[in-house]
Amino acid sequence: MTRTINLTLKVWRQPAAAAKGRFETLHATNISTDMSFLEMLDVVNEQLTLDGKEPIAFDSDCREGICGQCGAVINGHPHGAEKGTTLCQLHMRHFQNGDTIVVEPFRARAFKLHKDLIIDRSPLDQIIQAGGYISVHTGGAPEANTIPISEDRAELAMDAAACIGCGACVAACPNASAMLFVSAKISHLALLPQGRPEAARRALSMVRKMDELCFGNCSNERECEAECPKEISIANIARMNREYIKAGFFSALK
Ligand code: FES
Incomplete structure (x- = not known):
């Protein structure tokens, strides 16, 4: 009423x-x-x-x-x-x-x-510019079933892609970490076959840019997950850490 x-x-x-x-x-x-x-x-x-x-x-x-x-x-x-x-x-x-x-x-x-309640969220855009995209020319839209993707994987990718980049996770975190945001962006591409060719470069450059812009580290407070308006899971942070460690290991071997 x-x-x-x-x-x-x-x-x-x-x-x-x-x-x-x-x-x-x-x-x-x-x-x-x-x-x-x-x-x-x-x-x-x-x-x-x-x-x-x-x-x-x-x-x-x-x-x-x-x-x-x-x-x-x-x-x-x-x-x-x-x-x-x-x-x-x-x-x-x-x-x-x-x-x-x-x-x-x-x-x-x-x-x-x-001013007042307006903040500059462009550091989040800079992290995306560092690698949050697929750079190949994809041409016209392919037939949906030509690249098989399991439903579980597609759902996880879609859940991560729900991030709207509002910065609430950063504001909620006592370390002012952007790891929930960055991990959502890395995950939604890393989970799909189209995102795999550039996954290593993407993880390295986005995480490095995040550090360079003075965002803090994750200490598993989980405040980000609790306050995220899109309920992005911190499981994405674990996935980002795996992607980052794997990428660092193979780039050291080159
Ligand atoms: S004004 Fe667009 S998410 Fe609130």
């Missing part, structure tokens, strides 16, 4: 990377429980604009949980406490009238803050 609720927000405000940030207390009134969290922020921003104040800067694009653009830490959880949910798909029915909600940006060494 649709309700309206009133909330107190403690939102991180920071006009620029070099400026000092602070929490600002704002009020969100008459919020429909059918709204998403971003729609609630739109309502707050409308009021701030009418009052001649600076609206809260935040990222979004698809608002359907598929692009990876949105993201903030809500009461200590990247994308909020609901499992398998992006911020744009987090609905206000999960909050109670009178709640106080703390809203902060994703914080990590490798993510520079631009």
